[in-house]
Amino acid sequence: MSLARVATRSRNGLNATLIWVETHLSQGLPAIVMVGISESVVRDAKERVRSAIISSGFRWPDSRLTISFSPASALKTGASFDLPIAVSILLASKQLPDALAQGTEFYGELSLDGRVLTTTGLLAAGASEREKQVTIFTPKPNAMALAPFCSRVVGLRHLSELRTPDRLSESDFRECSPARTNGVATTYQLPAGQASLWRAAEIAAAGGHHLLMSGEPGAGKTMTAGLIRQLLPDPSDKEMLETQILFDIANKPCPSHRPFRSPHHSISLTGLVGGTRHATPGEISLAHHGILFLDELPEFSLATIEALRQPLEAGHIQITRAEQSHLYPAKFQLIAAMNPCPCGYRGSSETACRCSSSALTRYDAKLSGPLLDRIDMFIRVSRSKLSDVMAPQTTQYDRLERVRQSVLVARESQIVRQGQQNSLLPSSDVLDSCSLTGETKKWLESTGE
Ligand SMILES: [Zn+2]
Incomplete structure (x- = not known):
């Protein structure tokens, strides 16, 4: 024995x-x-x-x-x-x-x-x-x-x-040991001109805010998602370890910087939130500490879009299968893009929209109020001017470096002021952290109404 x-x-x-x-x-x-x-x-x-x-x-x-x-x-x-x-x-x-x-x-x-x-x-x-x-x-x-x-x-x-x-x-x-790189390689194309788009990207990257861009095809929405990725600071060791563990569980090669996941709109519910027989993490968990970029947002199935609501609120998702149940983190920054209508030219000054009013109504109804409520920033995008597109790319990279520095400064000041990023600040604490002057308060009230 x-x-x-x-x-x-x-x-x-x-x-x-x-x-x-x-x-x-x-x-x-x-x-x-x-x-x-x-x-x-x-x-x-x-x-x-x-x-x-x-x-x-x-x-x-x-x-x-x-x-x-x-x-x-x-x-x-x-x-x-x-x-x-x-x-x-x-x-x-x-x-x-x-x-x-x-x-x-x-x-x-x-x-x-x-x-x-x-x-x-x-x-x-x-x-x-x-x-x-x-x-x-x-x-x-x-x-x-x-x-x-x-x-x-x-x-x-x-x-x-x-x-x-x-x-x-x-x-x-x-x-x-897995390679760590400082910053993302600046080989991505950057949106030319587009001052408001750059400003939106800067604010979204600084505060960690979810962003929805709407605009005609070719306006630079995908490039803006890549721009925000390049503006994010390097991950901490703890964040990098969590990313490595999640990619190891999913049996995928781990990125050397913050993850950037951009699933196609035909992705299944299981692929997006996680599941399969082995309860593996989905795209929302693989985007933990990074960006989840959903291009053509209204083209995703209603079930997959609605499934984003709970993890956007909680920052994690519980995946339960027959014999196992795993809690996976899902603190991602949602960057979404959409055309203003099925043909893509509603509101365009150059091309007329060909969509019927019923098609427009159906299209608008695809995004539910509760989901839009969880998105912090909305921006309407139009095409770049030809003169901006012709400008040398080196100017763009100088601009990128300036904005990246301002994002780092803004992130640090948020931590000093309230101990966390602006996007994580409970609404009850917002007014304590933002001292509004009389004039700003009046402007905010009139805008809100
Ligand atoms: Zn249209």
């Missing part, structure tokens, strides 16, 4: 809960019983682990195996339990030294031939706060991404490498 205990973690949103995998070998007919974990995970893991152990030159114990996952109440999903299950069986059957379970955590999916496969979503486990230093055993390809956040990481290619633990060396990938 023998008992072994191995530590691992299970992802829960952006965090990861410590899970103990305990294996008990007892006399009786050979069988494997797993408790404290969902049936679907057990079904998959049982066969993979058995084949991997035998293929790696180890012996499958000829006794009754009881494997327990604790705490029983914690969420346990994914294939990263294969390696800790295999290690706990090998420890309990005395095929690996007991010291391997001291101060260690194991993660990784196993193939039938014993290879330790790349597993998504491990960054959340690796970046978890710990009271003491531990050595993390992880698939070799994941080790590079985990190394900057963990004190000690050992990358495994095959389960058989554990037969000679003395030869395993701690991987040092610190130099391979």
Whole structure:
């Protein structure tokens, strides 16, 4: 009779809960019983682990195996339990030294031939706060991404490498940490002229305000979204880590700056807010700490547009699927663009609008009042003048640098004044933070009415 205990973690949103995998070998007919974990995970893991152990030159114990996952109440999903299950069986059957379970955590999916496969979503486990230093055993390809956040990481290619633990060396990938760049490369085209558009972009970037631009095709709406992206300050280390964890869960390459997501208007509800069978984050969570740019806003389905209301208000979204429920952050800045009508020329001084009045009514009804209520700024855009378009681009880049500096100054003064960005300020505190003079107050009242 023998008992072994191995530590691992299970992802829960952006965090990861410590899970103990305990294996008990007892006399009786050979069988494997797993408790404290969902049936679907057990079904998959049982066969993979058995084949991997035998293929790696180890012996499958000829006794009754009881494997327990604790705490029983914690969420346990994914294939990263294969390696800790295999290690706990090998420890309990005395095929690996007991010291391997001291101060260690194991993660990784196993193939039938014993290879330790790349597993998504491990960054959340690796970046978890710990009271003491531990050595993390992880698939070799994941080790590079985990190394900057963990004190000690050992990358495994095959389960058989554990037969000679003395030869395993701690991987040092610190130099391979994900690249951080200061600022966004200024290779995007910038809107020419358009003083009011630049001013709107400056205010939106400084205060973190949601912006809706309306204007005829070719007026520079998409370029303005790119401009706001370039005006945003560099993310903090904490913001960058959250971005990296979210992209790791979604199994997408992580951006080196604040994320800029611009899904097509045909995107599904699941793609936008998150979901799928594995409850993965959607575009609104991938845009966390960055920009969600929705071009042609009225062309998005009504259900997807309406689904934005709750995360815009709360800054997070709860994704619940059959066996898992994850809370993902979604503090994004919404930059949306739309044509003024289906043909795009309503209000244009140069081209006549061809839309019928019923088409215009239908188009206007696509954006609900509650959604528009959550958008802070609206701007009507018209085409740039030819003389502005012909101006040299270098002038535009000088202008960009000036506006970027003013955004940084404005952001700092907001933090000094009220401890947060203007967009996060509760409406009850707005008047305390903005001292209005008599004349300004009168103007505001007359504009509001
Ligand atoms: Zn029209």
